[in-house]
Amino acid sequence: xxxxFVRTPIVSSQRALxxxxxxxxxxxxxxxxxxxIAGFDPLHLGTQIIVKSLGSRFGLxxxxxxxxxxxxxxxxxxxxxxxxxxxxxxxGQFYLGAFVxxxxxxxxxxxxxxxxxxxxxAGAAGGALWILVPTLARAYAKVDEIITTLLLNFVALxxxxxxxxxxxxxxxxxxxxxxxxxxxxxxxxFGSLHWGFVIALVAPILFGLALRxxxxxxxxxxxxxxxxxxxxxxxxxxxxxISIMLLSGAIAxxxxxxxxxxxxxxxxxxxxNNYGYLGVMVAVLARGSPIGVIAGxxxxxxxxNAGIILQTQGLTTSAVLALTGLMMLFTAxxxxxxxxxxxxxxxxxx
Amino acid sequence: MTDQAAPPTTxxxxxxxxxxxxxxxxxxxxxxxxxDLRAGEIHALLGENGAGKSTLMNILTGIYRPDSGQILMxxxxxxxxxxxxxxxxxxxxxxxxxxxxxxxxVAENVHLGWKDTPRLASKSVLEARTRALAERYxxxxxxxxxxxxxxxxxxxxxxxxxxxxxxxxxxxxDEPTAVLTPAEARTLFTALxxxxxxxxxxxxxxxxxxEVLEISDRVTVLRGGRKxxxxxxxxxxxxxxxxxxxxxxxxLGGLREAMKPRTxxxxxxxxxxxxxxxxxxxxxxxxxxDLPVRAGEILGIAxxxxxxxxxxxxxxxxxxxxxxxxxxIEGVPVDNPSPDIFIEVGVGHIPEDRIKSGIAPALSISDxxxxxxxxxxxxxxxxxFKPGAADKLAQQIADDAEVxxxxxxxxxxxxxxxxxxxxxxxxxxxxxxxxxIAAYPSxxxxxxxxxxxxxxxxxxxxxxxxxxLISEELSELFDVTDRIAVMFKGRVxxxxxxxxxDLETIGLLMGGQTKATSASEAA
Ligand SMILES: Nc1ncnc2c1ncn2[C@@H]1O[C@H](COP(=O)(O)OP(=O)(O)OP(=O)(O)O)[C@@H](O)[C@H]1O
Ligand SMILES: [Mg+2]
Numbered sequence: 001x002x003x004x005f006v007r008t009p010i011v012s013s014q015r016a017l018x019x020x021x022x023x024x025x026x027x028x029x030x031x032x033x034x035x036x037i038a039g040f041d042p043l044h045l046g047t048q049i050i051v052k053s054l055g056s057r058f059g060l061x062x063x064x065x066x067x068x069x070x071x072x073x074x075x076x077x078x079x080x081x082x083x084x085x086x087x088x089x090x091x092g093q094f095y096l097g098a099f100v101x102x103x104x105x106x107x108x109x110x111x112x113x114x115x116x117x118x119x120x121x122a123g124a125a126g127g128a129l130w131i132l133v134p135t136l137a138r139a140y141a142k143v144d145e146i147i148t149t150l151l152l153n154f155v156a157l158x159x160x161x162x163x164x165x166x167x168x169x170x171x172x173x174x175x176x177x178x179x180x181x182x183x184x185x186x187x188x189x190f191g192s193l194h195w196g197f198v199i200a201l202v203a204p205i206l207f208g209l210a211l212r213x214x215x216x217x218x219x220x221x222x223x224x225x226x227x228x229x230x231x232x233x234x235x236x237x238x239x240x241x242i243s244i245m246l247l248s249g250a251i252a253x254x255x256x257x258x259x260x261x262x263x264x265x266x267x268x269x270x271x272x273n274n275y276g277y278l279g280v281m282v283a284v285l286a287r288g289s290p291i292g293v294i295a296g297x298x299x300x301x302x303x304x305n306a307g308i309i310l311q312t313q314g315l316t317t318s319a320v321l322a323l324t325g326l327m328m329l330f331t332a333x334x335x336x337x338x339x340x341x342x343x344x345x346x347x348x349x350x
Numbered sequence: 351m352t353d354q355a356a357p358p359t360t361x362x363x364x365x366x367x368x369x370x371x372x373x374x375x376x377x378x379x380x381x382x383x384x385x386d387l388r389a390g391e392i393h394a395l396l397g398e399n400g401a402g403k404s405t406l407m408n409i410l411t412g413i414y415r416p417d418s419g420q421i422l423m424x425x426x427x428x429x430x431x432x433x434x435x436x437x438x439x440x441x442x443x444x445x446x447x448x449x450x451x452x453x454x455x456v457a458e459n460v461h462l463g464w465k466d467t468p469r470l471a472s473k474s475v476l477e478a479r480t481r482a483l484a485e486r487y488x489x490x491x492x493x494x495x496x497x498x499x500x501x502x503x504x505x506x507x508x509x510x511x512x513x514x515x516x517x518x519x520x521x522x523x524d525e526p527t528a529v530l531t532p533a534e535a536r537t538l539f540t541a542l543x544x545x546x547x548x549x550x551x552x553x554x555x556x557x558x559x560x561e562v563l564e565i566s567d568r569v570t571v572l573r574g575g576r577k578x579x580x581x582x583x584x585x586x587x588x589x590x591x592x593x594x595x596x597x598x599x600x601x602l603g604g605l606r607e608a609m610k611p612r613t614x615x616x617x618x619x620x621x622x623x624x625x626x627x628x629x630x631x632x633x634x635x636x637x638x639x640d641l642p643v644r645a646g647e648i649l650g651i652a653x654x655x656x657x658x659x660x661x662x663x664x665x666x667x668x669x670x671x672x673x674x675x676x677x678x679i680e681g682v683p684v685d686n687p688s689p690d691i692f693i694e695v696g697v698g699h700i701p702e703d704r705i706k707s708g709i710a711p712a713l714s715i716s717d718x719x720x721x722x723x724x725x726x727x728x729x730x731x732x733x734x735f736k737p738g739a740a741d742k743l744a745q746q747i748a749d750d751a752e753v754x755x756x757x758x759x760x761x762x763x764x765x766x767x768x769x770x771x772x773x774x775x776x777x778x779x780x781x782x783x784x785x786x787i788a789a790y791p792s793x794x795x796x797x798x799x800x801x802x803x804x805x806x807x808x809x810x811x812x813x814x815x816x817x818x819l820i821s822e823e824l825s826e827l828f829d830v831t832d833r834i835a836v837m838f839k840g841r842v843x844x845x846x847x848x849x850x851x852d853l854e855t856i857g858l859l860m861g862g863q864t865k866a867t868s869a870s871e872a873a
Binding site for chain 2: 212213215217221222225226228229230233234
């Protein structure tokens with residue numbers, strides 16, 4: 001008898017899930033062992049994480065506030081992946097959404113509900129604007145969108161740092177790298193958790209429904225699956241690609257808008273908190289499924305939240321980052337392992 | 351038979367399949383199949399579309415695991431967990447749809463995933479090795495060429511070389527001649543005979559019965575996943591084989607009789623005037639083509655594949671834009687041709703390469719079946735797309751195409767090759783109000799399905815639709831066309847009334863010669 005690993009090209013979702021759970025548990029175990037060696041009590045830390053994030057109202061609020069932007073950035077990346085494209089620039093689009101919202105908040109006065117609606121659309125437009133150049137470059141000159149969207153992140157970051165430390169800096173409290181307070185607030189419904197959370201939770205569902213139940217959705221699915229067949233079917237593939245990329249940018253922009261109007265209430269240098277990049281991870285976890293984004297973003301929010309709790313327990317930021325990385329690594333490895341099955345055979349007679 | 355000189359085939363099988371069964375959700379692909387392959391034989395595997403031929407071979411080569419049954423090699427039980435293991439044991443397969451890496455060179459493809467590939471080999475070393483292998487097996491390939499640049503025949507030689515280079519004793523060919531020109535098919539047969547003469551074996555899947563009679567020593571017929579019979583080819587005729595495949599007397603032919611006599615030439619519904627177009631690599635694909643396509647007639651386009659047929663069919667359906675010249679619909683020049691214009695007026699298109707441009711293999715059967723109808727009621731309603739209505743239409747198209755499908759949500763790629771083709775053909779005929787452009791529509795279809803397809807094309811013609819039938823099978827063209835044009839090196843060489851044309855003239859034109867030139871050459 002011999003034992004071999006054999007790769008199968010297609011993996012059932014049940015199998016993929018099992019592999020991930022195993023990977024997750026392994027990552028936890030390794031993390032616990034390392035923490036144990038470093039002199040921490042892993043069991044205590046573990047209980048702390050669970051109790052503090054899921055066992056209390058404040059914990060749940062914090063979790064919800066982390067969950068909201070991750071849902072949207074994860075969705076933004078997934079939307080573009082439907083067309084076989086990668087949006088690595090959700091961070092930049094997030095910044096733009098936040099930037100535009102802050103601009104409106106600081107300089108335009110009006111009734112709050114109306115202003116919030118204005119912010120919502122302006123934030124979406126800001127995100128869409130930020131991906132406009134990569135979109136046109138991709139659609140008309142086949143310029144790789146991965147690089148262009150990524151580069152624009154740094155531009156957005158510089159822009160936000162510039163206004164937050166320069167012209168718009170907070171002159172009242174003197175906080176560094178932060179603008180003054182934005183007066184318009186998303187209404188809250190559960191402690192500090194605001195309605196933006198509901199918007200973020202509904203968005204992936206809406207997108208999933210649109211893919212399945214609209215003509216546009218059919219055209220996007222066909223164009224993403226085989227552009228030649230879409231062209232053959234008379235679908236304007238380039239226009240669908242443009243609409244998808246702008247939508248992706250707009251969703252990330254809305255995430256930035258909600259972060260300002262719902263959670264932070266001002267524009268800060270590091271306001272994106274890497275949500276855009278984490279969105280890529282959420283999309284990978286979701287395996288291209290809009291509904292999968294809801295689960296993937298939740299897992300990511302839990303991990304982030306656990307990281308914050310661990311910091312309060314005396315772990316350094318880099319240790320927390322290492323633990324987060326460990327989780328991601330094991331998920332990725334598990335995804336690969338799900339492709340393999342073990343077979344036992346008679347040993348070859350050669 | 352001409353194979354007297356071949357070494358005697360021994361009765362001890364190299365490979366024996368015993369009681370193989372395989373069920374996919376909703377389909378029994380194989381049930382209780384026994385199959386023997388002897389050393390030094392070419393064994394043909396026949397059966398209707400969806401009979402389970404490809405599945406059986408995928409089981410043998412370790413792509414699928416059988417649900418039941420056993421594989422014996424040289425008398426010993428074996429399981430192959432992957433094609434890599436099968437090839438290591440000497441069994442190699444060339445698939446219905448090639449699996450080469452298109453952006454890689456021939457030499458790289460031959461050496462990909464091969465344990466004998468030298469580590470850190472330079473490009474020139476790989477190319478030299480490939481050249482040596484090509485010479486040894488008598489397969490002409492260009493080691494430095496990229497796969498995208500190659501014709502179907504050349505790609506197939508690369509696939510075969512890949513397999514032979516790994517010292518296969520058993521070569522499995524799944525519909526190898528479907529995409530070959532007649533000349534390429536001859537080259538292939540010569541190579542197969544040489545391979546067999548060395549004591550090796552071939553399993554040969556084909557729907558072309560005369561080829562089967564010509565090349566094979568024995569024939570096994572599958573029907574509905576079960577084995578019907580294994581017979582020496584010498585005892586078979588095409589009629590007998592066709593009958594064994596479908597399980598009843600088959601009435602083929604009757605095509606001419608079904609064609610309503612034409613009183614006068616129909617109006618010109620599509621026309622090309624001095625149209626030129628480039629191919630995918632930017633070279634001249636179509637040169638100064640003039641072609642009137644008339645209502646109520648079948649216009650045959652004869653020619654060796656790769657002489658501008660793809661460009662012609664894409665110009666006639668708006669997929670490709672001409673570089674010069676005019677395309678007219680109902681006498682009106684089309685300013686900026688695009689596919690939606692042609693769909694709108696009712697031009698159906700069975701494309702040359704269905705996998706590449708006619709379907710989305712990863713999407714569901716339902717999504718693929720409604721590709722032509724998704725934007726209209728009842729499937730579309732305003733901006734909405736109604737999956738329920740889509741399923742209903744898809745089921746209807748599948749029924750009309752005589753394809754049994756397990757579930758409409760199965761990915762299209764899980765259908766057998768011939769069944770994919772049947773669905774595409776039905777889908778396109780459904781929308782062909784004005785014209786249908788059918789490029790090699792019978793590729794991959796079984797004999798019965800070809801006959802049905804041709805009858806449907808005749809029905810369309812009789813009802814006043816213009817039919818353009820691009821084909822390499824002269825017999826098919828002479829059976830059903832009203833007129834025949836010949837393509838050679840991107841040019842339309844002549845347009846003949848089929849009843850006035852003779853095989854010889856057309857055959858010569860396909861090679862770029864006219865009777866006069868060939869006579870003067872002979873002199
Ligand atoms: N991966 C799969 N999943 C589900 N069904 C499958 C799969 N592969 C094959 N089938 C089904 O099994 C049956 C046999 O298919 P197979 O490809 O073996 O037919 P075939 O004899 O090669 O036909 P053809 O002449 O059309 O190529 C078909 O009904 C097909 O739809
Ligand atoms: Mg097949």
